[in-house]
Amino acid sequence: MTATIRPSLILNMDVDERQYSDDLVAEVKRSYSYVAPSVVAPVTPADAEAPVENTIRLVVRMHRPYWDANDAAACEQWGAVMPKWLKNMFYKVSSTVTACNDVRRKSGQEPLPYAWMEVEFGDNLTVAQATVAGSAFPSDALSVVEKARDLACAGVLGEGAVRLSVPSRASWEAQRAAALEAAQTEDDSLADGACESAGEAAEAAESVEPVEAIESVEAVEPADAVDDAAAIEGEPAAAEPETAAPEEASKIVFAPAFEVNRTLWGVEYADGTVHTFDSAEGAFID
Structure with a gap:
C-alpha cells in the first residue's frame, strides 16, 4: 500500500476594498489561525454600487500525485486522505466564517460575507461554489468536488479546463x-x-x-x-447661520440571502473561454 501524507492548507480571502482595512486583516488572521495561515487581499468591485462579493479560497498543497483518477497510486492517495480531510476543513472554515460574523453582528459591525468558497487543487482544477445563508459552505460541497474530479479526469469537461463554478457565473448573477x-x-x-x-x-x-x-x-x-x-416693516431678524449638510458616506450594499439553483455549471478554460454544463443532463448546453 502506498504511504499516505496529509495535505496542507492556505486560506486566501479576497475582500472588497470598501471593507478592507488593516484592522480587518488582523481580525481575519487571528480568527482563522487555528485552521490555517491566511492571506487577505483587497479587490476592486465592478462598480461603486455593486453588492459586496468576497471570496474565500482553500489552497490545497500536497507533494504527491493525488488528482488523476486514472492513475492507481494517485487514486489511492485521494481515497485514503482527501474526502475525510476536505470534509474536516470545510467544517472548520465554514464554522469559523459563521462564528466571526455572529461576533461582528453582536458588536454592531457590518458583516464580512463570502459569496463564494473555492478549492484550488494546484494546477489541476479550481472548484468554486456559491455559499449559502450566513456565508456557510453548502452541505454537499464535498460531493460536488468529488464529482468535479471524476468529470475532469474522465475528460467530460474537455481539455484545458481550469475552473468550475457551481452555479455558473451568469446563472448566479441572474439569481442575485x-x-x-x-x-x-x-x-x-x-x-x-x-x-x-x-x-x-x-x-x-x-x-x-x-x-x-x-x-x-x-x-x-x-x-x-x-x-x-x-x-x-423692513428690519429683518438676523438669519440663522447655514450649516453645511454632512457628506453622506457611500452605502455598502449586501445582497440578501437567497436559495441558489446550482443546476447550471460554468467551465472555464485556460484560454479564457467559458461554457455552460447542465449538471442534471450531464452535458454542455452551449
Whole structure:
C-alpha cells in the first residue's frame, strides 16, 4: 500500500476594498489561525454600487500525485486522505466564517460575507461554489468536488479546463439580481405603508380644532409683538447661520440571502473561454 501524507492548507480571502482595512486583516488572521495561515487581499468591485462579493479560497498543497483518477497510486492517495480531510476543513472554515460574523453582528459591525468558497487543487482544477445563508459552505460541497474530479479526469469537461463554478457565473448573477429586486420591492412596499400611516395620522391631527394655537397667540407679550412688527416693516431678524449638510458616506450594499439553483455549471478554460454544463443532463448546453 502506498504511504499516505496529509495535505496542507492556505486560506486566501479576497475582500472588497470598501471593507478592507488593516484592522480587518488582523481580525481575519487571528480568527482563522487555528485552521490555517491566511492571506487577505483587497479587490476592486465592478462598480461603486455593486453588492459586496468576497471570496474565500482553500489552497490545497500536497507533494504527491493525488488528482488523476486514472492513475492507481494517485487514486489511492485521494481515497485514503482527501474526502475525510476536505470534509474536516470545510467544517472548520465554514464554522469559523459563521462564528466571526455572529461576533461582528453582536458588536454592531457590518458583516464580512463570502459569496463564494473555492478549492484550488494546484494546477489541476479550481472548484468554486456559491455559499449559502450566513456565508456557510453548502452541505454537499464535498460531493460536488468529488464529482468535479471524476468529470475532469474522465475528460467530460474537455481539455484545458481550469475552473468550475457551481452555479455558473451568469446563472448566479441572474439569481442575485432577482433576489436584490425582490428585496427592494419589499422595502418599497414597507416604506409606502409607513408613509400611508403617517399621512393618516397627520390628517387626524389637522381635524382637531387648534385651540392651543389660538391661546398661544393671545398670550404673546407686547415686546415680542413690537419686535415682530419691526421685522415686518423692513428690519429683518438676523438669519440663522447655514450649516453645511454632512457628506453622506457611500452605502455598502449586501445582497440578501437567497436559495441558489446550482443546476447550471460554468467551465472555464485556460484560454479564457467559458461554457455552460447542465449538471442534471450531464452535458454542455452551449
